Amino acid sequence: MHWRLGRMLFWTAIGLVAAAFVLALVGEKASSTNARELILHWHEWLGLLSLVAIVVALAARQLGKYAGKPPLPNWLPRLRRAVRLLLYTLLILQPLSGWLLASHEGKLASFFRWILPPLAAPNSALGHLGYIYHGLGGMLILFIVALSLRLNLTALVFSATGQGRRDNRETSGSEKPDSRHPD
Numbered sequence: 001m002h003w004r005l006g007r008m009l010f011w012t013a014i015g016l017v018a019a020a021f022v023l024a025l026v027g028e029k030a031s032s033t034n035a036r037e038l039i040l041h042w043h044e045w046l047g048l049l050s051l052v053a054i055v056v057a058l059a060a061r062q063l064g065k066y067a068g069k070p071p072l073p074n075w076l077p078r079l080r081r082a083v084r085l086l087l088y089t090l091l092i093l094q095p096l097s098g099w100l101l102a103s104h105e106g107k108l109a110s111f112f113r114w115i116l117p118p119l120a121a122p123n124s125a126l127g128h129l130g131y132i133y134h135g136l137g138g139m140l141i142l143f144i145v146a147l148s149l150r151l152n153l154t155a156l157v158f159s160a161t162g163q164g165r166r167d168n169r170e171t172s173g174s175e176k177p178d179s180r181h182p183d
């Protein structure tokens with residue numbers, strides 16, 4: 001139950017990040033200042049909502065472990081765990097870097113009606129880091145999501161064909177099924 005909720009929120013967070021990414025690109029091209037500001041606000045709100053979703057997803061995942069044991073080769077769960085860890089880290093860094101970027105530009109970020117305090121002083125080194133990272137981070141997330149989906153597909157194929165079980169027997173003589181989340 002908790003595991004399912006965690007998984008649902010994880011993918012919701014990715015959807016929100018993708019939407020925030022698109023809004024950033026659309027906002028940059030908007031001709032009127034009002035439209036640009038409105039789009040940027042929604043960009044910030046959806047981005048911060050993704051932070052809330054990913055934090056709750058992490059908490060839910062800690063409360064419930066996946067009970068299934070798909071027959072996967074030993075290397076695949078390890079690789080998937082590493083990619084997932086990287087993705088969670090990037091998903092947390094992205095909205096925080098946006099908040100830093102706003103602080104760097106001397107703007108106060110908002111989350112719907114709440115005006116948020118600045119995370120760094122304007123033109124500080126930390127704000128500058130957020131500024132440099134923010135544009136790149138969005139693209140990096142989309143790339144890692146594609147990689148993660150590719151690994152999920154590989155896992156599905158291994159599970160369906162039983163190839164993973166055979167690979168484990170051949171390499172170690174024993175079978176160690178994965179009891180972690182299959183995503």
Ligand code: HEM
Nearest residue numbers: 017020021024044047048094095098099101102109135138
């Ligand atoms: C989490 C998902 C987010 C993604 C994928 C994302 C992506 C982007 C991208 C691609 C840009 C354009 C960067 C460039 O031109 O170099 C941008 C700009 C910006 N983002 Fe985000 N962002 C996210 C969340 C946030 C959040 C949560 C905030 C603030 C709290 C924020 C604040 C900003 C600001 C202030 C700009 C500069 C806009 C301007 O003045 O042109 N972003 N974002």
